Amino acid sequence: MKILVVDDFSTMRRIVKNLLGDLGFKNIEEADDGNTALPKLQSGNFDFLVTDWNMPGMTGIDLLKAVRADPNLATLPVLMVTAESKREQIIEAAQAGVNGYVVKPFTAGTLEEKITKIFERVNG
Amino acid sequence: MTEAGSSTTANKSSEEQLALAKKLVDKLESGHSDEAEEIIAELANKSQVPDSLFEEVGRLTRELHEAINNFVLDDQMAEMVQVDMPNAKERLQYVIETTEKAANDTLSAIEAAMPVSESLKDRSTHLSGQWDKFLHREMEVEDFRLLSQELRDFLEGLTGESHELHNRLNEIMMAQGFQDLTGQVIKKVISLVQDVESRLVHIIRLAGDMHTSQNDEEIRKQKMADEHGPAIPGVTQSEVVSGQDDVDDLLSSLGF
Numbered sequence: 001m002k003i004l005v006v007d008d009f010s011t012m013r014r015i016v017k018n019l020l021g022d023l024g025f026k027n028i029e030e031a032d033d034g035n036t037a038l039p040k041l042q043s044g045n046f047d048f049l050v051t052d053w054n055m056p057g058m059t060g061i062d063l064l065k066a067v068r069a070d071p072n073l074a075t076l077p078v079l080m081v082t083a084e085s086k087r088e089q090i091i092e093a094a095q096a097g098v099n100g101y102v103v104k105p106f107t108a109g110t111l112e113e114k115i116t117k118i119f120e121r122v123n124g
Numbered sequence: 125m126t127e128a129g130s131s132t133t134a135n136k137s138s139e140e141q142l143a144l145a146k147k148l149v150d151k152l153e154s155g156h157s158d159e160a161e162e163i164i165a166e167l168a169n170k171s172q173v174p175d176s177l178f179e180e181v182g183r184l185t186r187e188l189h190e191a192i193n194n195f196v197l198d199d200q201m202a203e204m205v206q207v208d209m210p211n212a213k214e215r216l217q218y219v220i221e222t223t224e225k226a227a228n229d230t231l232s233a234i235e236a237a238m239p240v241s242e243s244l245k246d247r248s249t250h251l252s253g254q255w256d257k258f259l260h261r262e263m264e265v266e267d268f269r270l271l272s273q274e275l276r277d278f279l280e281g282l283t284g285e286s287h288e289l290h291n292r293l294n295e296i297m298m299a300q301g302f303q304d305l306t307g308q309v310i311k312k313v314i315s316l317v318q319d320v321e322s323r324l325v326h327i328i329r330l331a332g333d334m335h336t337s338q339n340d341e342e343i344r345k346q347k348m349a350d351e352h353g354p355a356i357p358g359v360t361q362s363e364v365v366s367g368q369d370d371v372d373d374l375l376s377s378l379g380f
Contacts, residue, residue: 009304
């Protein structure tokens with residue numbers, strides 16, 4: 001299982017990376033915005049994408065849309081972990097095809113629950 | 125006029141002023157206040173300030189006055205003063221509260237973990253000493269039975285205690301999420317300060333007769349960016365979910 005974690009704050013990337021490591025996921029790469037994430041996704045055989053929304057350069061929502069528009073990435077499971085908590089944004093993400101949405105600040109339990117749910121659905 | 129000429133004029137004028145001043149003192153001492161006032165008026169008339177300087181000061185004052193009026197009437201400026209500045213205060217208040225919570229969460233987790241690690245350290249030191257005694261055949265049978273029981277208790281508790289320590293370390297890690305949240309908010313306040321700065325520079329330029337027009341596109345982009353980031357109580361206008369449960373409800377209502 002290869003996972004890409006995208007966030008412009010390196011502290012948050014470390015936190016997510018550690019939590020994923022705790023859940024047994026060790027093959028994790030990082031990117032600091034959509035512009036650096038997209039080429040990695042296109043060439044890297046990733047199984048799962050965890051992304052923030054508000055980032056300079058390319059935002060997480062634009063990255064999600066680009067992923068869904070790319071035939072090779074269209075089915076990649078995507079979890080948003082973001083401080084964006086406006087209803088219209090959550091709806092926008094849902095319409096763009098997000099697989100899960102976690103608002104910051106979050107707990108380790110919430111992240112685990114959402115990830116488990118996504119993989120149950122993807123595998124089921 | 126030559127330099128020598130101008131200095132002669134200056135000398136002449138200061139001699140006249142000196143003479144008038146002496147006369148003024150005489151008049152004042154002798155109590156002729158009306159005449160003294162006339163002399164004061166005459167002295168004032170003899171001041172060397174050219175009319176063009178008055179005109180220049182007048183022009184600058186007028187322009188600065190207009191610039192300040194425009195500054196006050198400018199809609200964006202008004203919004204900045206009435207909305208953005210108080211918002212900035214609330215944003216910084218949010219930073220204080222979030223960092224305070226992170227610090228307290230971290231300290232609480234450490235305070236909870238400390239006794240656990242202390243007790244592990246003490247008991248493992250004690251058991252290690254006892255075990256050495258056993259290896260060196262310095263232990264009575266009764267003592268060995270006690271050691272065996274202690275070892276069993278220690279190992280039984282170890283799973284729970286290491287789990288407890290792991291959880292506390294996790295809490296400390298999660299508390300560091302504040303850096304992302306407050307970082308986003310501080311970036312916004314910095315951009316507001318830069319905006320105010322550029323407007324003040326604009327005013328100074330107006331006073332200096334160097335008109336530059338506002339870049340409206342940049343301001344619009346700024347407004348868009350302002351909407352992003354953590355929801356701040358009293359600042360965020362849009363409808364905001366109250367937590368993860370709300371997010372889950374909203375998504376399940378959308379068929380998730």
